Amino acid sequence: xxQTDLRPGPSQGSTGQDVSDxxxxxxxxxxxxxxxxxxxxxxxxxSLGQYLKELWHFRHFLFYDSRSRVSSQNNLDSLGRAWxxxxxxxxxxxxxxxxxxxxxxxxxxxxxIGYLIIxxxxxxxxxxxxxxxxxxxxxxxxxVQSFNFPRAALPxxxxxxxxFASIPVFLxxxxxxxxxxxxxxxxxxxxxxxxTITWHWxxxxxxxxxxxxxxxxxxxxxxxxxxxxxxxxxxxxxxxRIWFYTSAVIFGVDRFADAGHGWLxxxxxxxxxxxxxxxIRHAWIYDGFADPMRWVVLGSWAVGLMVIGFLxxxxxxxxxxxxx
Numbered sequence: 655x656x657q658t659d660l661r662p663g664p665s666q667g668s669t670g671q672d673v674s675d676x677x678x679x680x681x682x683x684x685x686x687x688x689x690x691x692x693x694x695x696x697x698x699x700x701s702l703g704q705y706l707k708e709l710w711h712f713r714h715f716l717f718y719d720s721r722s723r724v725s726s727q728n729n730l731d732s733l734g735r736a737w738x739x740x741x742x743x744x745x746x747x748x749x750x751x752x753x754x755x756x757x758x759x760x761x762x763x764x765x766x767i768g769y770l771i772i773x774x775x776x777x778x779x780x781x782x783x784x785x786x787x788x789x790x791x792x793x794x795x796x797x798v799q800s801f802n803f804p805r806a807a808l809p810x811x812x813x814x815x816x817x818f819a820s821i822p823v824f825l826x827x828x829x830x831x832x833x834x835x836x837x838x839x840x841x842x843x844x845x846x847x848x849x850t851i852t853w854h855w856x857x858x859x860x861x862x863x864x865x866x867x868x869x870x871x872x873x874x875x876x877x878x879x880x881x882x883x884x885x886x887x888x889x890x891x892x893x894x895r896i897w898f899y900t901s902a903v904i905f906g907v908d909r910f911a912d913a914g915h916g917w918l919x920x921x922x923x924x925x926x927x928x929x930x931x932x933x934i935r936h937a938w939i940y941d942g943f944a945d946p947m948r949w950v951v952l953g954s955w956a957v958g959l960m961v962i963g964f965l966x967x968x969x970x971x972x973x974x975x976x977x978x
Contacts, residue, residue: 687966699971709804720815738819739826745951746774747922749904759905768835773903773931775827779820780869780927781894786812786934787873788890791881791974798975804965809873817866824862828855831938847940857937864956865930871959874967881974899925923947925956 750770753759760766775948787809794808796954811904836849879886900922910918920976921929929952936944 671972677861699968700751701769702965702968705806705968705971708859709806709810712803712807712872715803716811717813719811719817735763738823742775742778742823742825743830747777749774753857759909759960761906762907762908765836765849765939766847767837768831769906769935770904771827771830771835772935772938773901775823775932776865777901777903777927778932779816779896780865781897782819783813783870784865784876785890785968786816786877786895787870789887790882791877792884792887795975805971806874806964809967810870813866813870813873816869817862824858830937835939849939850941852941854937854941855942857943858934861930861933861937861952864952865926867956867960868952871956871961871963874963875946875959878967878970878973897925897927901925901931903931924951926952929955 660754660947700704732826754766763769790812791805798805832849836846838846876886876890880890900918902922903978907919907922910916910922921948929948932948935951936942967975
């Protein structure tokens with residue numbers, strides 16, 4: 655049996671010059687030896703620092719994808735993007751009729767119409783952003799399987815998209831609160847405080863920014879859960895409904911304190927969505943500041959969920975896009 659001669663030797667090109675100093679001759683063939691120390695396995699999770707750097711490089715994609723998807727929403731409907739404004743108005747009207755007038759949940763709430771408008775419009779934005787972020791990976795499996803990019807870009811983009819889509823909604827909310835927020839109709843006679851525009855209205859912006867951080871972190875957490883178990887989608891639907899009723903969207907929180915349900919009041923005060931609504935309501939309707947604890951609770955949720963949600967999502971980077 656003849657042994658194969660593996661002797662290092664120079665490799666020459668057509669000009670007779672050395673091509674590589676790291677080569678081996680196998681019989682009459684020469685094989686180059688490559689340094690693979692810097693190569694990464696396809697789909698491998700990068701380090702946290704590298705992941706953040708890659709995500710920063712995709713920042714333009716985040717904004718472009720968000721704007722383009724907002725522009726294409728409701729294109730097949732006759733009224734187009736007008737439905738983005740019509741839907742929350744119809745919801746507010748339904749809740750006003752059923753809960754405010756028929757069930758009289760307006761009792762004890764000053765400027766109930768403005769209170770309700772802020773609750774319905776803002777909470778709709780919150781739940782849409784969370785749901786969009788939670789389903790962003792599962793709904794874009796082909797993109798995840800076809801391209802190499804930090805997967806966190808998808809849930810973050812979904813949350814930013816809802817913010818862009820809600821800009822005209824928030825403008826409409828401000829107009830309705832200013833002109834109709836202190837208006838009394840039959841059965842709503844709990845008192846009125848005249849609504850005026852002051853610098854307190856600017857508190858809306860930091861409150862929405864903190865809410866956006868909460869929704870991004872929650873969206874990252876849920877995106878990994880939905881990717882692993884699609885049944886989580888149904889739990890999100892139920893969870894957002896419970897969240898709705900524990901955020902005092904359509905009724906005042908004092909009614910539970912008066913009924914002796916102090917524990918439920920505590921749950922609401924620790925609820926980030928309730929904190930957002932309470933801050934905006936005090937700034938727009940009652941021309942003042944909400945309890946400082948609302949800012950503490952909201953800020954804690956924002957920072958905590960952003961850090962935890964991002965780390966949990968990053969840990970599962972290699973699992974996204976796998977066939978199930």
